[in-house]
Amino acid sequence: MTPNPARRSERSRIAILAAALELVREVGYGKLTVEAIAARAGVGKQTIYRWWPSKAAVIFDAFLQHNQTPAAGEVVLPDTGDFAADMRLVLHATVAEFNDPTFASAYRALNTDVQDDPELAEQMLARVLKPTLEAVGERFRAAQRAGQIAGGVDLEVAVEALFGPIYYRWLLRTAPLTTGYADAVLEQLLRGWQAYRP
Amino acid sequence: MTPNPARRSERSRIAILAAALELVREVGYGKLTVEAIAARAGVGKQTIYRWWPSKAAVIFDAFLQHNQTPAAGEVVLPDTGDFAADMRLVLHATVAEFNDPTFASAYRALNTDVQDDPELAEQMLARVLKPTLEAVGERFRAAQRAGQIAGGVDLEVAVEALFGPIYYRWLLRTAPLTTGYADAVLEQLLRGWQAYRP
Numbered sequence: 001m002t003p004n005p006a007r008r009s010e011r012s013r014i015a016i017l018a019a020a021l022e023l024v025r026e027v028g029y030g031k032l033t034v035e036a037i038a039a040r041a042g043v044g045k046q047t048i049y050r051w052w053p054s055k056a057a058v059i060f061d062a063f064l065q066h067n068q069t070p071a072a073g074e075v076v077l078p079d080t081g082d083f084a085a086d087m088r089l090v091l092h093a094t095v096a097e098f099n100d101p102t103f104a105s106a107y108r109a110l111n112t113d114v115q116d117d118p119e120l121a122e123q124m125l126a127r128v129l130k131p132t133l134e135a136v137g138e139r140f141r142a143a144q145r146a147g148q149i150a151g152g153v154d155l156e157v158a159v160e161a162l163f164g165p166i167y168y169r170w171l172l173r174t175a176p177l178t179t180g181y182a183d184a185v186l187e188q189l190l191r192g193w194q195a196y197r198p
Numbered sequence: 199m200t201p202n203p204a205r206r207s208e209r210s211r212i213a214i215l216a217a218a219l220e221l222v223r224e225v226g227y228g229k230l231t232v233e234a235i236a237a238r239a240g241v242g243k244q245t246i247y248r249w250w251p252s253k254a255a256v257i258f259d260a261f262l263q264h265n266q267t268p269a270a271g272e273v274v275l276p277d278t279g280d281f282a283a284d285m286r287l288v289l290h291a292t293v294a295e296f297n298d299p300t301f302a303s304a305y306r307a308l309n310t311d312v313q314d315d316p317e318l319a320e321q322m323l324a325r326v327l328k329p330t331l332e333a334v335g336e337r338f339r340a341a342q343r344a345g346q347i348a349g350g351v352d353l354e355v356a357v358e359a360l361f362g363p364i365y366y367r368w369l370l371r372t373a374p375l376t377t378g379y380a381d382a383v384l385e386q387l388l389r390g391w392q393a394y395r396p
Contacts, residue, residue, distance in 0.1 A: 168358055174331070185362075
C-alpha cells in the first residue's frame with residue numbers, strides 16, 4: 001500500500017487539535033506550549049508551525065472544530081411562538097456549554113487572547129459571536145413583530161443585555177453560573193421589554 | 199546625609215508600579231516581562247521578585263494603586279433620591295474608566311489572568327469587584343425601599359444584569375462602549391424592575 005500523505009496530514013491535524021484541547025484543560029492556557037501540544041499529538045513542533053502561527057491560532061481552530069461552530073446564517077434558534085420559552089432553551093444551552101470543562105477552558109483561553117489581540121477579537125466576533133448574536137437578533141425581531149417585545153425596545157442593546165450577564169458571571173467568576181440565574185436575568189429583562197409604551 | 203533605605207524602597211516600589219502600567223499599555227500584557235519592568239523602573243529584576251511573585255501580581259498592585267481602589271465599605275455611591283439618575287452617573291463613570299487607556303490595559307490584563315488563575319480571580323473579586331458591587335447593591339436596596347424597584351426583584355441578579363452588559367461589550371469588543379449604550383441597558387432594566395407586581 002502506498003501511504004496517503006493527505007490522509008496522514010488530516011490525521012495529524014486532528015491529533016494536534018485534540019491535544020491542544022486536552023492540554024489547555026489540564027494545564028491552563030498560560031502554561032500551554034506549542035512543544036507540549038506537539039509532544040501529545042506525536043508530531044514535530046515544526047508541523048504545528050507550518051499550519052498555525054501561534055498557540056492562540058491552534059486553540060481557535062480547536063475550539064471551532066470541537067463545537068462545530070456554525071457560520072453566519074447557519075445558526076437556527078427554536079421558534080415555537082413562545083419567546084420566553086425559546087430564550088430559556090437558548091440560555092440553558094449556553095449555561096451548559098460554559099459549564100462543560102473542555103468548552104470552558106478553550107473559550108476562556110480565547111477570551112484571554114482577545115484582550116491583547118484586536119485582530120483575534122475581530123475573528124472571534126465574526127466566527128464565534130456574530131453567528132449566534134445574529135440568530136438571536138432574528139428571533140428577537142420575530143418576537144417584536146409578534147408583540148412579545150414592545151416596539152420601542154432597541155434590539156441590538158437587548159441581545160447584549162441578555163447575554164452580557166451570563167458572560168459576566170462566567171468570566172469574572174462572581175458566582176456559579178446556573179440556569180436559575182439565567183432565568184432570573186431573562187425574567188427581569190422580559191418584563192422591561194414588555195413594559196415599553198410607544 | 200545618610201541614605202534612607204525605607205524611602206529608597208518606597209521610591210523603587212512606585213517606579214516599578216508606574217513602569218508596569220506604562221509597559222502593559224505600550225506592549226500589551228502577553229509581551230510584558232518582569233525584565234522590561236525592571237529596566238524601565240531602573241531596578242534589578244531581583245528587586246521585583248523580592249516583592250512580587252509574578253508579573254500578574256505587579257499589575258494587580260499597580261492597578262489597585264492607580265485607581266486608589268477603595269476597600270469594602272469605603273465605596274460610596276451618590277444617593278440623590280433619583281435612582282435612575284444616580285445609576286446613570288455610576289455607569290458613566292464606569293464607561294469613562296473602561297475607555298481610559300491606562301485603566302483599560304491593566305484591567306484587561308487582570309481579566310486575562312483570572313481566566314487561568316482562580317486564586318487571583320478570588321482576590322480580584324474581593325478587592326476590586328465586591329466593594330463596588332456591594333455599594334451598588336446597597337443603593338439598589340434603598341431604591342427598593344423607596345418603591346423605585348418593585349419588591350419582587352432579586353437585587354443580586356439585578357446588579358449583575360446591569361454591569362454584565364457593560365463588561366460584555368468591553369471584554370468581547372462587540373461594539374464601542376458608550377454612555378448611550380449604558381443608558382439604554384439601564385432603561386430596559388429599569389422598566390423591568392418597575393414592572394414587577396408582588
